[in-house]
Amino acid sequence: MRILSWNVNGIRAAVKKDFVSNIRSLDADIICLQETKATPEQVAEALFELSDYAIVANSAERKGYSGTAVLSKKSFISSPIHGMGKAEHDSEGRLIGVELEDFYLVNAYVPNSGNGLARLDYRVSWDSDLSNFLNNLRRHKPVLFCGDLNVAHREIDLARPQSNYNKTAGYTQREIDGFSALLESGWHDVYRSLHPDSVGYTWWSYRMGAREKNIGWRLDYFVASEELFSRIENCTIHSEVHGSDHCPITVSCVI
Secondary structure, eight states: OEEEEEEOSOHHHHTTTTHHHHHHHHTOSEEEEEOOOSOHHHHHHHTTTOTTSEEEEEOOSSTTSOOEEEEESSOOSSOOEESOSOHHHHTTOOEEEEEOSSOEEEEEEOOOOOGGGTTHHHHHHHHHHHHHHHHHHHTTSOEEEEEEOOOOOSGGGBSOHHHHTTTSTTOSHHHHHHHHHHHHTTEEEHHHHHOTTOOOOOEEOSSTTHHHHTOEEOOEEEEEEHHHHTTEEEEEEOTTOOSSSBOOEEEEEOO
């Protein structure tokens, strides 16, 4: 099974930038999208060419903001999970989960801490509640968690760590600690576990030719619960694929 994750920075904009052909070439069984900026109905309308996939989506109450979706050729065995079940988090459509025969797949668009780190306290709360949510879900069956996690976990995960540390959203010690706490409770950062010394970025600013210069950040992840990790064969960052300020990432697993 091949699973893809991609922050598309607006699904209606993405389909005008070869999104469908890119998806076809990557040939994934399941596709997880973040920052769709669309209602479920708008997501389905934008992706009408991908009719071989079942589509479920979660949207923010605020129009044109946030949003997540899952497209699947595999059958779900229960109703989709919309959010963590916490009102303070679930109004932004940032999480959607599906139950498959052998595991849960959870797709999230983690909040950015914002300019001046104005939303850092909220972000830290979100991380803690997400960790509890994932670990509770894991009690029932293995979990694969993916999405734009808006954190560079280690120095190797961004081009300019020194100038960004504790100054820029996504690379503060509190955000790093939040992700570390999840991993330490029995989870694997799949890409880093399989490629411990590889530099691979998944997001580049649109400014100053950052992508052409490869001045980037690794913000997009697959995270596997311990019992599922051994079934994952590879994790690939598709930096050659354009159409968003993020690139897609994929995992292949034996299920």
